[in-house]
Amino acid sequence: MDIAVLIEWIAKSAILIFILLTGFAYTTYYERRLLALIQNRVGPNRAGPFGLLQPVADGVKLIFKEELTPAGAYKAIFLLSPILTMVPALVIMAVVPWGESINLFGREIFLGLTDINVGVLYLLSIASISVYGIVLAGWSSNNKYAMLGGIRSSAQMISYELALGLAFVPSIMMAGSLSLLDIVRQQGDGFYLWSLLGIIEGGQTGGWFIFTIPGLFGAAIFYIAMLAEVNRAPFDMPEAEQELTAGYHTEYSGMKFALFFMGEYIKMIAVSAIFSTLFLGGFSGPGVYESTIPFMGITIGPWPILGPIYLGLKIVASLGLMIWIRATFPRLRYDRLMGFGWKVLLPLALANVFLTAIWVIIFQGFTG
Amino acid sequence: MAMLEQMEVTVEELKHLVSDQVAEGDTVLLNMGPQHPSTHGVLRLLLELDGEIVVNCIPDIGFLHTGIEKNMEAKTYEKAAVMTDRLDYLNTMGNNLAYSLAIEKLVGIDDVPERAQVIRVIYAELQRIASHLVWLGTQALDLAAMSVFLYCFQERERILDIMEMSSGQRMMTTFFRPGGLWRDVPVEFEEAVRDFLKTFPARVDEYEDLLTNNPIFIDRTQGIGVVDKESALSWGFTGATLRGSGVAYDIRKEYPYSGYETYDFEVPTREEGDVYARYAVRMAEFRQSMRIIEQALERLPYGPVRSNNRKFVPPPRSELGTSMEAVIHHFKLWTEGFDAPADSVYLPVESPRGELGCFLEGDGGPKPYRVFWRTPSFAHLQALPMMSKGHFVADLVAIIGSIDIVLGDTDR
Secondary structure: OOHHHHHHHHHHHHHHHHHHHHHHHHHHHHHHHHHHHHOOOOOOOOOOHHHOOHHHHHHHHHHHOOOOOOOOOOHHHHHHHHHHHHHHHHHHHHHOOOOOEEEEOOEEEEOOOOOOOOHHHHHHHHHHHHHHHHHHHHHHOOOHHHHHHHHHHHHHHHHHHHHHHHHHHHHHHHHOOOOHHHHHHHOOOOOHHHHHHHHHHHOOOOOOHHHOHHHHHHHHHHHHHHHHHOOOOOOOHHHOHHHHOOHHHOOOOHHHHHHHHHHHHHHHHHHHHHHHHHHOOOOOOOOOOOEEOOOOOOEEOOOOOHHHHHHHHHHHHHHHHHHHHHHHOOOOOHHHHHHHHHHHHHHHHHHHHHHHHHHHHHHHOOOO | OHHHHHHHHHHHHOOOOOOOHHHHOOOEEEEEOOOOOOOOOOOEEEEEEEOOEEEEEEEEOOOOOOOHHHHHHOOOOOOOHHHHOOOOOOOHHHHHHHHHHHHHHHHOOOOOOHHHHHHHHHHHHHHHHHHHHHHHHHHHHHOOOHHHHHHHHHHHHHHHHHHHHHHOOOOOOOOEEOOEEOOOOOOHHHHHHHHHHHHHHHHHHHHHHHHOOOHHHHHHHOOOOOOOHHHHHHOOOOHHHHHOOOOOOOHHHHOOOOOHHHOOOOOOOOOOOOHHHHHHHHHHHHHHHHHHHHHHHHHOOOOOOEOOOOOOOOOOHHHHHOOHHHHHHHHHHHHOOOOOOOOEEEEEEEEOOEEEEEEEEEOOOOOEEEEEEEOHHHHHHOOHHHHHOOOEHHHHHHHHHHOOOOHHHHOO
């Protein structure tokens, strides 16, 4: 194997993990500041300028905390489960493309770890693994609150996985591919107005999928299901503070707790990235491809280096919406949540698949 | 193994309280509290759960026992007033009021000036709003609507500022004394209350926007913890908890005190008797309390704020330099205290939680022979097992929030 390819992979993985871990730290900061803004508070502003060093301080604190293992805990699994939660959250990002290829050191370097042709299936399968971490954490802690949290999360994630999977389908059908890179390319270059006209002119779907009717439904279902998938309010059942103190991670402290925390926030980033990729055009935006600004006739691009910036902005917007929802909504009850998942979301997602089929036939014709 | 044995002993001890299923392992015992985010203080609940459904709920109180009733018997009537603040720490002015009114009735002080009466009403209603704000915030927080909590505490802080303005304390005010007030309110008082009344209605609308029609909130509260009219009465419910079950019982209307009969206000009720009904009643009470405060501000007269009955009420500070008689009264009242007749008196007031009654029995000397507080939280808490049976743990949390208990009020 060409040694340069190996170096490229390792470098890209290292950079991606670094970005995710920093992203995790600053997602907590972003959440606390945004929540504070919504709630008329100040939020962390002591450590460093605007409190920007707060995540560092938190990290240091967690590292120096005493690690407690409760009596009667199943030690091996107790240790394993934070890792089981954390690792899938990291590897899920492997298939998300951050941009087209750029030329660096005389090599074509693809911005993104890999582009496998069944990327969407990979996402689904990896996303389901992390539930094991939570269930096992709840079971191995020898704590009734943790146990209840673990049971809740297994029930919740199973109910939402189906709707989540079906919500992928509109994008896949409209793009005609399971590869995330193809899905992004299909969504045009980000000039929405121009792309919308493109639908009518070119006879094919251009523009962000969220601007099509099945795409909009799909995005709504996906967003709700993904909130449940990452245990965010109003579906934060497994760790419902007011009911189960801290749910599955009640007995965890120090770095083990930090790993759960990281797993949750990195997963938030990951699902936001997937949401952006599937429905908001991923890394595409004005200038990523060679494109003409509507009504002005100026041609710009292609600047593929803008890709990561656009995707980053979309992730930040999606995270912001998650935080806003957390600040506003009460929590659903456990049984209602299951009912909502099975009786409302799943049928809607199924109906949306049919709607997409009709939409694709109308606007794209029989391509197969 | 050691743990298992320990467990069996526990089950054995509790056999008379829980069902037989526990011993067979079909249900599980869960200790909720006394350190738990949503038991509103130091309440311990022993829950018997079938999955997440509450089979049995055994409230265990006493973690905040302060012995205030007994302590009050060791102090003179005047000095025991400071202890009343510590009972229901969200309703300090109301506790002061019940105690002052009880003493006034016991010893027969009937010349409390009009200004004192009106200020008492204003503060009692402000206190009701402040207490309801804590209730609303924690009720919303129990259902995880966390922003409402902070919005509520922001407004509550303004009321506490108004209290601090007059009494020097945010919470432990001891502002109402037998025979009137500690001293007159400062000049900024009226404007501060008017300012508050100007902005607060919009805030209540905001809270309602966030919760009243929120489908998740409705789903979490309607049909939860239903208490019908008869059970509510027989369990000794009072206040908003009773009015949520459709009984229009309000002590301000039934046994008026401090001139409440002269104010124009309504007693909001709801028929459903569930968590949502109690929520709706308290939200309506915000507006009624504001109505009362507005009327009180309109009629706030100038004049003295303490009774002139020098045998029971200390003379104003200004007289001490000029009147020998005043010095004698002052000395007598603050050392020995006044003698109350060997008689008993029970005086209920409408606290934010319900009927708060003060029972005093004098023995002819300067200290009470017996003090008893009839507190609403205690009566409501005892019905918790009945209300929570068959509901989810998450609903139990909502129910605890809706009966608005204060543990200082329960364990006095």
